[in-house]
Amino acid sequence: MDVKDRIDIAWIDKGAERVITLLNEGRENSMALFVGGCVRNALIGAGTTDIDIATIHTPQQTTEILSADGIQVIPTGVDHGTVTAVIDSVHYEITTLRRDIETTGRHAVVAFTAEWREDAMRRDFTMNTLLADCDGNVYEPLGLGVEDAKSGRVVFVGEAEERIKEDYLRILRFFRFHAFYGKGAPDEAALQACADLSDQIATLSKERIAQEFLKIMAAPDPAAVLVLMYKARVLPDLFSKDYDAAVLARLQSQDVITRLIVLGGFSVRALDVFANTMTLSNKQQKRYVDILAAADLLREGQDAKVVIYHKGNEITAQALLLRAAQKDQKPDLYICQNWEAPAFPVSGEDLKQAGIDQGPEMGRILRELEDYWLQNDFAPDKLSLLARIK
Numbered sequence: 001m002d003v004k005d006r007i008d009i010a011w012i013d014k015g016a017e018r019v020i021t022l023l024n025e026g027r028e029n030s031m032a033l034f035v036g037g038c039v040r041n042a043l044i045g046a047g048t049t050d051i052d053i054a055t056i057h058t059p060q061q062t063t064e065i066l067s068a069d070g071i072q073v074i075p076t077g078v079d080h081g082t083v084t085a086v087i088d089s090v091h092y093e094i095t096t097l098r099r100d101i102e103t104t105g106r107h108a109v110v111a112f113t114a115e116w117r118e119d120a121m122r123r124d125f126t127m128n129t130l131l132a133d134c135d136g137n138v139y140e141p142l143g144l145g146v147e148d149a150k151s152g153r154v155v156f157v158g159e160a161e162e163r164i165k166e167d168y169l170r171i172l173r174f175f176r177f178h179a180f181y182g183k184g185a186p187d188e189a190a191l192q193a194c195a196d197l198s199d200q201i202a203t204l205s206k207e208r209i210a211q212e213f214l215k216i217m218a219a220p221d222p223a224a225v226l227v228l229m230y231k232a233r234v235l236p237d238l239f240s241k242d243y244d245a246a247v248l249a250r251l252q253s254q255d256v257i258t259r260l261i262v263l264g265g266f267s268v269r270a271l272d273v274f275a276n277t278m279t280l281s282n283k284q285q286k287r288y289v290d291i292l293a294a295a296d297l298l299r300e301g302q303d304a305k306v307v308i309y310h311k312g313n314e315i316t317a318q319a320l321l322l323r324a325a326q327k328d329q330k331p332d333l334y335i336c337q338n339w340e341a342p343a344f345p346v347s348g349e350d351l352k353q354a355g356i357d358q359g360p361e362m363g364r365i366l367r368e369l370e371d372y373w374l375q376n377d378f379a380p381d382k383l384s385l386l387a388r389i390k
Contacts, residue, residue, distance in 0.1 A: 001116065001131070001139040001140070001141060001322075002139070002141060003137045003139065004138050004140045004146050005043065005138040005146050006136050006137060006138065007039065007042040007043050007132060007136045007138055008042060008136065009042075009134065009135070009136040009228065011038065011042055011051075012034070012051075012134055012389040013049040013051075013090070015085075015087035015088060015090050015092060016034070016053070017090055017134050018069075018071075019053060019066065019071070019085050019087070019092050019094065020032050020034070020053065020133070020134050021035070021134070022065055022066060022069055022071075022172070023053075023055050023057060023062065023065060023066075023114070023296045025065075030056055030133060031056045032053055032054065032055040032056070032057070032094070032274065033053070033054055033055075033116075033131040033132060033133055033139070033238065034051065034052070034053060034054075034131065034132045035052050035053065035054040035095075035129075035130070035131050035132075036052050036123075036128045036129075036130070037050065037128065038050065038051050038052060038132075039130040039131060039138060040127050040128060040130055040145075040149050040181075041134040042132070043130065043138060043150065044149055044150060044181070045117065046181075049095070051092055051093075052092075052093050052094075052095070053092060053093065053095070054094075054097060054116075054119060054131065055093045055094055055095070055096055055097070056096070056097055056114045057096060058081075058096055058112055058311035059075070059078045059081055059082070059083050062083055062094055062096070062181050063075070063083055066085050070171070071085050071086070071087055072085070072087075072088075072245060073085055075088065076093070077095075080095075080110055081095050081096035081097075081098050081110065081112060082094070082095045082096075082099070083136045084099055086188070089194055094156055096112050097112065097113045097114065097115065097116065097118065097119035098110040098111065098112060098113060098118075098119055098122060099111055099115075099118040099119065099121070099122060100122050100166070109285050110122075116131065116139075116141040116142045117142060120141040120142050120157065121142070121157060121158065122157075122166075123157055124156065124157065124163055124170050124173060125148075125154055125155060125156060125157065125173075125174075125293055126144040126145040126148045126149075126153075126155045126156075126157055126175060127148050127149035127153075127154065127155075127177075127181065128145075129141055129142055129144070129157060130145045130146065130149065131144045132265075139205055142157065144157075144318055149181070151183060152181055152182050152183025152184065153182070153187060154174060154177045154178045154181060154182050154186065154187060154190065155187050155190060156170075156174070156187075156189075156190050156193070157264055160187075160189050160190045160192075160194075161193045161196070161197065162191055162328045164194065164197050164200075165197070167202055168197065168200040168203060168204055168348045169201075169209075169212055171194045171197060171198060171200075171234060172201070172209070172212040172213060172216065172234070172235075173191055173212060173228050174186075174191075174194055174226050175194070175216055175220065175228060175234065176212060176215050176216045176225075178219070178225060178228070179216055179219035179220070179221070179222065179224070179225040180219055186228060191228070191232060194232050194234060195231075195233060195234070196233035198232060198233045198235075199233075201234065201235065206275075206277065206278045207278075207279050209235075209277060209278040209279075210278035210279050210280060213235065213238070213278055214256050215243055216229075217256045217259050217260060217263075218254070218256050221249070222248065222259060223245045223246075223249040224247040224249075226239075226244060226245065226248070226263070228349075235277060237273060237276060237277055238261065238263060238273070238274060238277055238278075239263065240264050240265030240267060240270055240273070241265065241282075242263075242265025242266065242267065243262065243263050243264070243265050247262050247326055248262045248263065248322070248325075248330060250325040251321060251322065251325040252321055252324070252325070252326075252331055253318055253321040253325075254320070255286045255318055257284055257288050257291060257318075258295070258318045258321065258322060259276070260288060261288060261291060261292050261295070261322060262322070262325070264287065264288075266292065266295070266322075266326075267293055268288075268289060271285055271288060271289075273295040278318055283339065287315075290311055290315050290357075291319055291322070292319075293311065294310075294311040294315050294316050294318070294319035295319040295322045295323055297310070297311075297319075298319055298320065298323050298385045299323065304316060304320065304335045304336070305335065305341065305377070305378070306374050307319065307339075308336065308339065308341050308377075309341040309374065313337075313339075313340070314334045314336075316336055317333050317336040317337075320332070320333055320336065321333075341378070342378050344370055344373060345373075345381060345382040345385065346366065346369050346370075346373075346382055346385050346386065348362060348366065350382065350386060351366065351389070352367060355387055365389060369385045369388065369389075372385070372388065373386050
């Protein structure tokens with residue numbers, strides 16, 4: 001393969017370089033190269049986290065070569081050609097070049113190959129087919145990818161419809177990649193194929209849908225890509241009739257759950273609608289309810305300090321961001337960043353000592369004292385509060 005471009009190699013750590021060097025040792029032609037997202041991101045100047053490596057070696061050969069040098073190798077997905085090397089607690093995923101024999105949705109029967117082009121043909125987008133060596137040389141096994149990545153064109157490898165039928169999750173991946181890496185209008189052929197096959201998303205598990213959709217909601221500007229998804233009839237049931245795209249565009253929060261509240265039309269009932277399509281964890285659902293409740297308190301005129309006392313600083317900050325987006329105002333998070341709610345100074349034990357028996361009456365008195373304390377800006381101390389007991 002000819003060199004098509006050059007990238008900065010600062011992201012290649014010593015462990016990755018060691019793996020590549022060992023797998024290529026004694027070979028004139030490359031037996032292992034960096035592949036996919038790490039190369040793409042280095043090319044466009046985005047951050048690189050996960051490092052993936054493709055190799056001509058079989059999983060057994062890869063394991064033998066690396067183990068002989070004292071590297072731990074985990075057989076994470078041998079049937080599909082993948083092993084993971086662990087060096088100083090850092091994981092490097094190494095996958096043998098493959099070609100598809102049979103594909104049925106997410107599952108594929110593969111055969112190993114020594115051809116870089118065959119392996120590239122089974123990938124989703126041209127920008128993900130790019131390869132690189134430790135010197136920063138970039139290769140295009142399909143003669144495509146470099147310009148697509150640089151210009152922000154998310155283009156399927158080969159026929160869009162064929163790639164999507166191999167795994168219908170690629171519909172959502174297309175919109176995610178456009179949200180993060182796309183520039184200008186999306187590829188028309190890809191968009192049309194996504195629209196034509198959008199009803200097949202229902203065949204995916206709710207867990208997979210949630211995982212990919214929440215990544216879309218984490219994009220720098222999810223409002224823009226959601227417009228494209230809605231027009232393409234992709235997951236239309238997730239869009240509340242009260243959803244306001246302008247509010248989401250104004251929202252100065254990167255929090256995915258806060259963004260979901262906008263998509264759900266500021267309704268707790270949206271969680272039931274979401275559940276028909278995707279699975280949110282109990283923790284995510286609780287966060288949705290808490291932020292929405294805090295936003296409702298603010299909408300009803302409750303002081304931000306009181307909301308912080310009940311919901312905490314971080315939840316209240318998200319609620320303030322929601323309210324600011326709704327009102328098209330600049331958010332003011334000063335109180336959340338510079339004030340901590342004090343603890344209520346009166347306990348049930350204090351009331352016992354004051355002669356109040358444990359039970360409903362004690363609970364009523366505690367609530368009344370707490371309400372008085374909150375209404376007076378947390379100022380009354382224990383003695384003054386106990387003095388109010390009648």
